[in-house]
Amino acid sequence: MIQVGVNGYGTIGKRVADAVAAQPDMALTGVAKTRPNYEAEAAVRKGYPLYAAIPERADLFHDAGIDLAGEVEDMVMTADVIVDTTPSGVGADNRELYERYDTPAILQGGEDADVADVSFNARSNYDLARDDDVDTARVVSCNTTGLSRLLTPLIESYGVEKSRVTLVRRGGDPGQTSRGPINDILPDPATIPSHHGPDVNTIIPDVDIDTLGVKVPATLMHLHSVNVTLDEAPSADEVRDLLSAESRLFLVPEETGIDGTGKLKEFAMDTGRPRGDLWENCIWEHSVSMEGRDLYLFQSIHQESDVIPENIDAIRALLDWEDRETSMATTDETLGVGL
Amino acid sequence: MIQVGVNGYGTIGKRVADAVAAQPDMALTGVAKTRPNYEAEAAVRKGYPLYAAIPERADLFHDAGIDLAGEVEDMVMTADVIVDTTPSGVGADNRELYERYDTPAILQGGEDADVADVSFNARSNYDLARDDDVDTARVVSCNTTGLSRLLTPLIESYGVEKSRVTLVRRGGDPGQTSRGPINDILPDPATIPSHHGPDVNTIIPDVDIDTLGVKVPATLMHLHSVNVTLDEAPSADEVRDLLSAESRLFLVPEETGIDGTGKLKEFAMDTGRPRGDLWENCIWEHSVSMEGRDLYLFQSIHQESDVIPENIDAIRALLDWEDRETSMATTDETLGVGL
Amino acid sequence: MIQVGVNGYGTIGKRVADAVAAQPDMALTGVAKTRPNYEAEAAVRKGYPLYAAIPERADLFHDAGIDLAGEVEDMVMTADVIVDTTPSGVGADNRELYERYDTPAILQGGEDADVADVSFNARSNYDLARDDDVDTARVVSCNTTGLSRLLTPLIESYGVEKSRVTLVRRGGDPGQTSRGPINDILPDPATIPSHHGPDVNTIIPDVDIDTLGVKVPATLMHLHSVNVTLDEAPSADEVRDLLSAESRLFLVPEETGIDGTGKLKEFAMDTGRPRGDLWENCIWEHSVSMEGRDLYLFQSIHQESDVIPENIDAIRALLDWEDRETSMATTDETLGVGL
Amino acid sequence: MIQVGVNGYGTIGKRVADAVAAQPDMALTGVAKTRPNYEAEAAVRKGYPLYAAIPERADLFHDAGIDLAGEVEDMVMTADVIVDTTPSGVGADNRELYERYDTPAILQGGEDADVADVSFNARSNYDLARDDDVDTARVVSCNTTGLSRLLTPLIESYGVEKSRVTLVRRGGDPGQTSRGPINDILPDPATIPSHHGPDVNTIIPDVDIDTLGVKVPATLMHLHSVNVTLDEAPSADEVRDLLSAESRLFLVPEETGIDGTGKLKEFAMDTGRPRGDLWENCIWEHSVSMEGRDLYLFQSIHQESDVIPENIDAIRALLDWEDRETSMATTDETLGVGL
Ligand SMILES: NC(=O)c1ccc[n+]([C@@H]2O[C@H](COP(=O)([O-])OP(=O)(O)OC[C@H]3O[C@@H](n4cnc5c(N)ncnc54)[C@H](O)[C@@H]3O)[C@@H](O)[C@H]2O)c1
Ligand SMILES: NC(=O)c1ccc[n+]([C@@H]2O[C@H](COP(=O)([O-])OP(=O)(O)OC[C@H]3O[C@@H](n4cnc5c(N)ncnc54)[C@H](O)[C@@H]3O)[C@@H](O)[C@H]2O)c1
Ligand SMILES: NC(=O)c1ccc[n+]([C@@H]2O[C@H](COP(=O)([O-])OP(=O)(O)OC[C@H]3O[C@@H](n4cnc5c(N)ncnc54)[C@H](O)[C@@H]3O)[C@@H](O)[C@H]2O)c1
Ligand SMILES: NC(=O)c1ccc[n+]([C@@H]2O[C@H](COP(=O)([O-])OP(=O)(O)OC[C@H]3O[C@@H](n4cnc5c(N)ncnc54)[C@H](O)[C@@H]3O)[C@@H](O)[C@H]2O)c1
Structure with missing residues (x-):
């Protein structure tokens, strides 16, 4: 023990x-x-x-x-x-x-x-x-963890030429009553790249990644708007299969009617998750798209538990x-x- | 069965x-x-x-x-x-x-x-x-339930001359993504009294109660700002004792450092409550105050579960x-x- | 000069x-x-x-x-x-x-x-x-100013026995990006009375007033949920007439379709007010109500300009x-x- | 006339x-x-x-x-x-x-x-x-207008290979009290590309642009997180010069201490703008960055007036x-x- x-x-x-x-x-x-x-x-x-x-x-x-x-x-x-x-x-x-x-x-x-x-x-x-x-x-960090989990299988299977990610971050955790903003969409940091890209490089040293940080008035989860230019051009379905084989990536099915992080956490609580925790990256299944070699997708990251x-x-x-x-x-x- | x-x-x-x-x-x-x-x-x-x-x-x-x-x-x-x-x-x-x-x-x-x-x-x-x-x-309803639970022991023990309550209501439940407002404090309804008072009278027919409704951009719980003019003038401590003897009233202790509904639900989740539910009226212990025969207190009501x-x-x-x-x-x- | x-x-x-x-x-x-x-x-x-x-x-x-x-x-x-x-x-x-x-x-x-x-x-x-x-x-302060303006004519015309006010306060001004809460309704202060009542007494020394403070995630204006027990029992229309005769009280007409502070500030801007400022207490006309000698009304207070x-x-x-x-x-x- | x-x-x-x-x-x-x-x-x-x-x-x-x-x-x-x-x-x-x-x-x-x-x-x-x-x-639309104004000078001066934009959109205008979300970050639409890219093509038919839409609880302005892969590799300063020469692009100077849309609208109101309108794309000057041929920047778009x-x-x-x-x-x- x-x-x-x-x-x-x-x-x-x-x-x-x-x-x-x-x-x-x-x-x-x-x-x-x-x-x-x-x-x-x-x-x-x-x-x-x-x-x-x-x-x-x-x-x-x-x-x-x-x-x-x-x-x-x-x-x-x-x-x-x-x-x-x-x-x-x-x-x-x-x-x-x-x-x-x-x-x-x-x-x-x-x-x-x-x-x-x-x-x-x-x-x-x-x-x-x-x-x-x-x-x-x-x-x-929660964000770097979420990005590392996503990029690693993509690198292994297709190779990654470059990644560009906008991180739309929650302003504070649900219990942090003194954090804002209340009604704003902040470039945060306003300078580019944000520190998240270099932090990913502490895990995956040579992946080429540029990140942009935004802060908004929400508490439940972060949202990553992800673009990855792959070396190959798999179909969106192939990418979905690859990702859903990973135990810590959850593909949120379209037919569940889950449209955001409120319902996502609701689902976690309905299935008995302690504190409604979502340890997995929550990748919006119907967002996974390929345009040429450009992969796009949204993933929500539960900062408190991933x-x-x-x-x-x-x-x-x-x-x-x-x-x-x-x-x-x-x-x-x-x-x-x-x- | x-x-x-x-x-x-x-x-x-x-x-x-x-x-x-x-x-x-x-x-x-x-x-x-x-x-x-x-x-x-x-x-x-x-x-x-x-x-x-x-x-x-x-x-x-x-x-x-x-x-x-x-x-x-x-x-x-x-x-x-x-x-x-x-x-x-x-x-x-x-x-x-x-x-x-x-x-x-x-x-x-x-x-x-x-x-x-x-x-x-x-x-x-x-x-x-x-x-x-x-x-x-x-x-x-959740609000009428919360008010009935609170008023009943007060009526039984001290008699109630009149009650005046402002209900600061959450705009929508956490999963209801299309409900607002985003950045407003709405008199809702703007006319007074709101329907809550008469609804309390379906349970306690002859209590004199005037209610005012407000709607704000929050999802976790309602907050009632309560005034009750009692027939008698007990001390605040006596009222606290009375209320804490009720199984469905929870007096939130000051020393826990819980300052609002975010931390309150966090506490519920930490103690293993399913979905972080709070079935009890959550009365802010240090808010319970007497001015003459006027009792004042705040209570938070978990609309989804009480x-x-x-x-x-x-x-x-x-x-x-x-x-x-x-x-x-x-x-x-x-x-x-x-x- | x-x-x-x-x-x-x-x-x-x-x-x-x-x-x-x-x-x-x-x-x-x-x-x-x-x-x-x-x-x-x-x-x-x-x-x-x-x-x-x-x-x-x-x-x-x-x-x-x-x-x-x-x-x-x-x-x-x-x-x-x-x-x-x-x-x-x-x-x-x-x-x-x-x-x-x-x-x-x-x-x-x-x-x-x-x-x-x-x-x-x-x-x-x-x-x-x-x-x-x-x-x-x-x-x-903005809140005390708003309460003093309202109580003074009531005292002069009808006499005030007691006033009870819940102040639902905006969390921060529009430009204060680091202030919260993001998603909470906070008793603030949780103890009662809040400092607002005593502050009114620095202006009107002997009015009997109890105030309760709440903080919510909005930036535009405060909302006061007001109860005043008068010495007399005028009709709601008489009170409306009294209040609308005051230059710094604006009675928001129901038929304008203004339902909250967003549209109120919109109206101020449409009429050319600098910065959309509302120097007047904005009293919701259709909220003015009498129950016996109890006057109720909602007023919105533009903290930045009153x-x-x-x-x-x-x-x-x-x-x-x-x-x-x-x-x-x-x-x-x-x-x-x-x- | x-x-x-x-x-x-x-x-x-x-x-x-x-x-x-x-x-x-x-x-x-x-x-x-x-x-x-x-x-x-x-x-x-x-x-x-x-x-x-x-x-x-x-x-x-x-x-x-x-x-x-x-x-x-x-x-x-x-x-x-x-x-x-x-x-x-x-x-x-x-x-x-x-x-x-x-x-x-x-x-x-x-x-x-x-x-x-x-x-x-x-x-x-x-x-x-x-x-x-x-x-x-x-x-x-406001968003397509904002993107067209930005892309046109870039195309003219450097040529654009591809553009990828995440649009972090306000949930509703300040007066729209029934619109949400209150506390969520929604992929909206969850499918990619959003309609914004094709809409840009109604103005600039052959620019290659992929857009992703997000909706958040804010009312003041949209925020665009912009990536443009140029044909050439100008310096960030050259791009800033190019953009600041356009009358409908405003580069928000870092030294003003403006950190978001709240203060930006405050500045507009302080300078006497009617309704605090911002007819210009508001490009965060210190966000303009070049990584190789990849241009990155944030721009805030005032939906009500651009x-x-x-x-x-x-x-x-x-x-x-x-x-x-x-x-x-x-x-x-x-x-x-x-x-
Ligand atoms: N909350 C998130 O979203 C999140 C996500 C990933 C990583 N992290 C990281 O995890 C770490 C902890 O963050 P958190 O959100 O849990 O913070 P927290 O504030 O919720 O918890 C930190 C705890 O440490 C206690 N503490 C303070 N000083 C201490 C000391 N000298 N010795 C022992 N305890 C002390 C505090 O009282 C508090 O209970 C940070 O590095 C943070 O960046 C946080
Ligand atoms: N949510 C609250 O805060 C709350 C609190 C107290 C009381 N209530 C009351 O409880 C009742 C339910 O509210 P809710 O919040 O659970 O609503 P909800 O929308 O979350 O759930 C209602 C469910 O009923 C289903 N439904 C719709 N039409 C149906 C039909 N014809 N037959 C069977 N199912 C149907 C819907 O699909 C939905 O799943 C309402 O009367 C509400 O006023 C709600
Ligand atoms: N904002 C409101 O809602 C509001 C409403 C009513 C009353 N008040 C009161 O008005 C006063 C000012 O509040 P505010 O909201 O305008 O604050 P603010 O922070 O917007 O403005 C205060 C200004 O004073 C400057 N300053 C700081 N230290 C200074 C110093 N030593 N000498 C000169 N200037 C200095 C700051 O840089 C800032 O520009 C406070 O007492 C506040 O409580 C504010
Ligand atoms: N608000 C924005 O952020 C924004 C930005 C850019 C473009 N737009 C576009 O501008 C258009 C108007 O949007 P808006 O935000 O000004 O809407 P709005 O709802 O604020 O205004 C529309 C007005 O039209 C009136 N109206 C409704 N039916 C009518 C009819 N049959 N005849 C005449 N008037 C009628 C409504 O009463 C209302 O006053 C839409 O196409 C919208 O997509 C809006």
């Missing part, structure tokens, strides 16, 4: 904790939190051991009637691996702590690429993280515990990936 | 079906649907027998590879009671069908009050529906199957009402 | 500057700005003398090719009165500067009441600011330049108040 | 009427309206002769105290040209009326291309409409009244095009 500690229990952290708890070969050492808020309350109800992320604030937990299992250092000491899901930038600061105890660590996409020995996407470069010299891996299976696989890769196929299959089966 | 058929499988219907399936004393005869869309697909995955709501469209289901258990008339014939969860106005048209087979029926709050023999709220007037002469009951326990209780009341306490306790326990 | 300097050239400041420039008895000394952004650019096009609000940043203006008339201290020295329209809290810091040069100053509603000798609303308490001892006046005429009148009151009727009439006529 | 009648007085029609009234060589015969709503009221205030678009409803105008100049047929008879700005599809029905009186007519982009003899964009194909055989012209100068030019072209340069210069100068 791999002992896994989760440092930072927010949007990503709580999902990683649940996913770890569902794995046959992992045990959740505990989760480290900064404050006894509603997420702490929910963790307590699930029986997750809680560690104080900021020792000086331990009293706050006691005042709230919450028992602590210790401080974050205790968790780092005990665990075989830490998944750091603190806010952007905090992960970089935490590295020193993990090094002190020689605990391998997985960081998230909000960190710069050089925070870790490798950037990670299970489908694209699992084996890199298995290397003996690699002690830290960065699971790339990186969760990747974090689980990253644990196994980093500890050289399983090979890619076995790990991905186990992760997919235990979580229920595949709609 | 009560055989329950659900006619109309949308936002309310699918939740009623799941709740029926969870009851020890009920069995789901099936659900009637008009089209083989994503909700039908989810019903199939759950193993719910599907009936064609519109017989001429049965072929659409066959084409989509979905087996039908029959037509809606078959379901009405077989079931002991029908819960009609079709869109506003359709329920009234369906009454004749239920009468033809002498099947008691429960209708929803989108219908006019005179569509049914009684209007129903479990906490307020359960016993009325037990009457032998009563064959149909209308579970009042009527679900009421529909279950209405079944038992209409068939005179259990008394109020037993029914409500069973419903609450099987669903997990109470946060 | 009154020489008027405007310190802080943002949403409120630029409107005050335009309004000053339109007065027959005032001249715009200039406006002080912190940065050479698009608003500075627009000021330059209008020929307004620009002063550096932060002397150390003067170079930024030079780099942007903008000539400065001097530094803010020069403007304070030259002007007969300063209208301070800096962000909340900055005005308090600026007081010392105005005192140093003995320049009377008008501050805004974002400041605490004790920042100035009096709080001001033209219709309600103009004469207080004319007192010799009064050197500073605070024009109360305080503008008040600032102009405050200048004349503070300098004891004109009486109330004359000042308000001049302001209304020059701006075009009254739709 | 050209006598111009405007049939359909809504978002586009009222702007066309104002623009006609501002031309030295045109006179406004009048405007035809269906109902006496707030827009009719504003037209009356401007002194525009009103005609009943639907004769049977003439009484409604009389009841509202509005004098009519006649019925729509009278206007069609009197005018030298009609600008039809009725809702999509109605224009096609109206054609027969214009033919009956031999009155040349201009239709809008909501109509199918075959509704008129030519599709029109002043910069791209002005002369086609001057042909003797041409009696009707269709001013293409077609207005085009309608004015279309009048002169259709009547063969002036050449392109003269017409465009007159239109630009009288309206104040160019920020």
Whole structure:
């Protein structure tokens, strides 16, 4: 059993904790939190051991009637691996702590690429993280994860000459009440290319990709408007077949009457997905089109959850515990990936 | 076992079906649907027998590879009671069908009050529906349900002189992509009082209540800004105690850091609620205030789910199957009402 | 001619500057700005003398090719009165500067009441600011201005026993792209009463008013859901007549088909209003209703502009330049108040 | 003087009427309206002769105290040209009326291309409409107008190999309170290409363009995420120079601090633009980038107004009244095009 500690229990952290708890070969050492808020309350109800992320604030937990299992250092000491899901930038600061105890660590996409020995996407470069010299891996952001999963099979099957993607991004997560915009469509960043293209290159070094970022007043999912100029010219149906064979790509069927992310999440909830999570890229099946060698499609990306299976696989890769196929299959089966 | 058929499988219907399936004393005869869309697909995955709501469209289901258990008339014939969860106005048209087979029926709050023999709220007037002469009951709307649950204990404990409520309503449900407004705050209706006050009087005939309706660009929950002039002048703490003793009122604790409906639904999902449903009125604990005999508070109402326990209780009341306490306790326990 | 300097050239400041420039008895000394952004650019096009609000940043203006008339201290020295329209809290810091040069100053509603000798609303308490001892006046916030204008004639004509108001507030102004919420209805503040009631009491000391604040994802205007228990029981038509006789109250006629703030601002723009500004409280005519002695109505308040005429009148009151009727009439006529 | 009648007085029609009234060589015969709503009221205030678009409803105008100049047929008879700005599809029905009186007519982009003899964009194909055989012209939609204006100079200067554009479209205009979505990012249409590309080909027949449509909860402007593979490889600065030389393209300068459409419209209003209209494509200057021969940029398009100068030019072209340069210069100068 791999002992896994989760440092930072927010949007990503709580999902990683649940996913770890569902794995046959992992045990959740505990989760480290900064404050006894509603997420702490929910963790307590699930029986997750809680560690104080900021020792000086331990009293706050006691005042709230919450028992602590210790401080974050205790968790780092005990665990075989830490998944750091603190806010952007905090992960970089935490590295020193993990090094002190020689605990391998997985960081998230909000960190710069050089925070870790490798950037990670299970489908694209699992084996890199298995290397003996690699002690830290960065699971790339929700958007980069979505693009890597899509481009990898296209590169393998047809070759990619160039990719151009407009990322229409949600302004904030559903619980982030202070984020905007309320009524605007923002070029964000206004300069081109956005950082997303270079971030894809940390996973797929030599793919030629230009990305443009837009921000809009919606909270549920991002939408990628994708163009890929392929080396070959398969039919749209062939591309659909290729993509639907991938376990982490879901082709949203036209006949379901799902017209957007509201109904998509509704479907996820109707089928019993925890929190309505959509771990898969949701590719709009009837959008997949070929014009000459130009592939076009739309994909919706659930920012809060698509990186969760990747974090689980990253644990196994980093500890050289399983090979890619076995790990991905186990992760997919235990979580229920595949709609 | 009560055989329950659900006619109309949308936002309310699918939740009623799941709740029926969870009851020890009920069995789901099936659900009637008009089209083989994503909700039908989810019903199939759950193993719910599907009936064609519109017989001429049965072929659409066959084409989509979905087996039908029959037509809606078959379901009405077989079931002991029908819960009609079709869109506003359709329920009234369906009454004749239920009468033809002498099947008691429960209708929803989108219908006019005179569509049914009684209007129903479990906490307020359960016993009325037990009457032998009563064959149909209308579970009042999400907003009226929320107001009835709140006013009833206040009337019982302190007496209510007058109530004034502003209902800040969500523009549409999360999946309703064509509803607006996008960027407006609409008096809706602009005339005062809105229909909500009179609708409360179908449940609590002689309470004096004036309501004002507003519509805003949000999808998650309604917010009620409530004023109740009581006959007595209890302290705010006494009112909080009174309200928190009610199983279907949830007092959102300040220290959880929950500041709105986004985080509220997040909490519901974190604790494993199906679809993130909030069956309870969510009363903002720190909003409960007394100024003289004037009680003020905010409550958030989850339009998609607060009527679900009421529909279950209405079944038992209409068939005179259990008394109020037993029914409500069973419903609450099987669903997990109470946060 | 009154020489008027405007310190802080943002949403409120630029409107005050335009309004000053339109007065027959005032001249715009200039406006002080912190940065050479698009608003500075627009000021330059209008020929307004620009002063550096932060002397150390003067170079930024030079780099942007903008000539400065001097530094803010020069403007304070030259002007007969300063209208301070800096962000909340900055005005308090600026007081010392105005005192140093003995320049009377008008501050805004974002400041605490004790920042100035009096709080001001033209219709309600103009004469207080004319007192010799009064050197500073605070024009109360958009919401307090809207409530004061409404309550004053009601008090005068019928007497007010108690007022209860729910303020459904826009999340941010149209240009404030980083403000939320995106999809939520927030009790804000969740505690009751909100600060708005006490703020009304700085203008009308002994009116009994309880206010509740809500925040929603819209940018155009606030909406007040108003209840006033009067001492008398006039008919709704009498109240409508009373209110429509007030120059700064506009009763939105039902037959215009205007259903919300989008169309309201459209109408303002169609009639040539600069920036589509609505200086008047916009009371929904068909919402004005009486239930016994309880008056109900909805009013929409254009946060960006309703305080503008008040600032102009405050200048004349503070300098004891004109009486109330004359000042308000001049302001209304020059701006075009009254739709 | 050209006598111009405007049939359909809504978002586009009222702007066309104002623009006609501002031309030295045109006179406004009048405007035809269906109902006496707030827009009719504003037209009356401007002194525009009103005609009943639907004769049977003439009484409604009389009841509202509005004098009519006649019925729509009278206007069609009197005018030298009609600008039809009725809702999509109605224009096609109206054609027969214009033919009956031999009155040349201009239709809008909501109509199918075959509704008129030519599709029109002043910069791209002005002369086609001057042909003797041409009696009707269709001013293409806001989006197609924006794309035609951008592509034409690029084609002329560098040649265009292929263009790929994602159109992130506003869900509704600010006054359209019933349009959504509230919280979604919709592929719309989900199939690719959207109709926008083929519509561009009605103006520029042989440009190779693929378009993708997205719909989001915002009302102010559309945003185009543009990629153009050029035949040559100019520098980004050269492209900026080329584009800024076009009178109907406005390059939004980075140093203004304008980050989105909220502040952009604010700037338009600050500079005195009627209704805050932005007749120009608003190209984000710092977004203009070259990667090899691939040009990228963002442009915001004000859907309510960018077609207005085009309608004015279309009048002169259709009547063969002036050449392109003269017409465009007159239109630009009288309206104040160019920020
Ligand atoms: N939310 C998304 O959409 C998303 C998607 C993919 C990747 N990510 C990345 O995942 C990381 C976490 O993001 P999130 O959205 O879960 O953030 P979050 O704010 O929801 O959660 C972060 C948690 O870390 C806690 N925290 C703060 N400082 C801490 C410290 N010093 N030690 C321990 N815990 C601390 C916070 O209290 C919070 O509970 C970021 O790098 C982010 O960029 C986020
Ligand atoms: N959604 C809410 O917020 C809410 C809350 C409380 C009460 N209600 C009430 O519940 C009722 C249902 O509302 P909903 O939101 O679930 O609507 P919905 O549109 O989500 O679902 C209605 C379902 O009925 C189906 N249907 C349509 N015609 C039918 C017919 N003739 N026979 C059988 N099925 C038919 C539709 O296809 C759809 O699946 C309405 O009366 C509504 O006012 C809704
Ligand atoms: N916007 C509204 O809805 C509204 C309505 C009524 C009252 N108010 C009040 O008016 C005041 C101004 O608000 P606003 O919305 O115009 O703010 P704003 O941010 O639009 O404008 C304030 C301006 O002051 C400038 N500034 C900042 N520091 C300064 C300094 N030290 N010296 C000079 N200028 C400085 C800023 O650069 C900005 O241009 C606040 O007290 C606010 O509460 C605002
Ligand atoms: N609004 C935009 O963003 C936009 C942009 C570019 C082009 N267009 C096109 O311009 C045309 C008009 O659009 P709009 O947005 O101005 O619509 P609108 O609805 O704002 O205005 C249309 C007006 O026509 C009136 N009308 C309806 N039937 C009529 C009839 N039979 N005779 C005369 N008048 C009638 C309506 O009452 C309304 O006042 C459409 O083809 C549309 O596609 C609209």
